[in-house]
Amino acid sequence: MNQDINESRETAAEGFGLRFKEATRASQAANDLFDETLTEFLGINRTDGRCIDLIDRRGRVSAGQLANDSGLTTGAVTAVIDRLEAAGYVVRTRDTLDRRKIWIELTDDMKAITRRIFGHYEKTGPMMLARFTPDQLAAIMQFLEIGTFLQTEMAEALREHLDPRATTPAARLIQARAFERAVEANRTRLQAELNGLLDGKGR
Numbered sequence: 309m310n311q312d313i314n315e316s317r318e319t320a321a322e323g324f325g326l327r328f329k330e331a332t333r334a335s336q337a338a339n340d341l342f343d344e345t346l347t348e349f350l351g352i353n354r355t356d357g358r359c360i361d362l363i364d365r366r367g368r369v370s371a372g373q374l375a376n377d378s379g380l381t382t383g384a385v386t387a388v389i390d391r392l393e394a395a396g397y398v399v400r401t402r403d404t405l406d407r408r409k410i411w412i413e414l415t416d417d418m419k420a421i422t423r424r425i426f427g428h429y430e431k432t433g434p435m436m437l438a439r440f441t442p443d444q445l446a447a448i449m450q451f452l453e454i455g456t457f458l459q460t461e462m463a464e465a466l467r468e469h470l471d472p473r474a475t476t477p478a479a480r481l482i483q484a485r486a487f488e489r490a491v492e493a494n495r496t497r498l499q500a501e502l503n504g505l506l507d508g509k510g511r
Contacts, residue, residue: 346425352395355380359388360397360414364422368401368413379467454505461498465490 347357355378362377363369369377375385389412392398397418403409414422437445469487474480491498 350395350397350421352391352397355384356388356392359385360392360418363398363412363414364419368411370409370411374412379463450506454502457501457505458498462491465494 343354343357347354350357350360352360359374359378359380362374366373366377371382371385371389374380374389375382378385378388380388389398389400393400396415398412399415401411401413403411440448466487468490469483471479471483474483
């Protein structure tokens with residue numbers, strides 16, 4: 309009987325694991341679709357859209373901060389800023405105390421566009437959250453924080469294995485194996501940082 313119960317639990321866990329994986333991938337695909345559509349709406353590319361999001365979240369950034377946050381080179385970031393400024397989405401302003409320092413900010417028009425597109429979250433967000441208990445909300449926050457941590461770590465690890473000479477599936481498979489080995493080698497550190505997030509200690 310105990311064996312039947314254990315097998316039933318394992319089957320249920322496997323079923324939930326599959327549903328969880330599919331729901332996560334569907335959510336990521338929906339986010340990606342929205343981001344792609346938004347950049348089309350704004351008439352910009354995905355990299356420019358990501359930089360707009362980073363500027364919006366910080367309020368204002370220096371070109372160096374934007375390069376660091378986006379993972380782009382300073383030259384690439386300068387090109388992004390030039391394009392966004394020409395499109396009327398960002399503006400360069402001088403620091404009032406240090407005239408040598410230049411800040412990048414969203415224009416008033418871009419801020420207005422952002423408010424109108426994302427403003428619905430201010431209305432639907434509370435309605436969604438009202439259905440969950442405080443403990444459930446805490447678990448959701450932990451899940452989002454862990455997901456953000458893992459995606460960032462995986463992106464950094466994958467970037468280290470980018471090889472412009474790998475132009476065929478076979479060559480990219482070699483790079484994928486190297487990426488897999490690097491992740492496995494860092495598994496202990498990743499697990500420790502994940503445990504820290506779960507314990508509320510952060511990174």
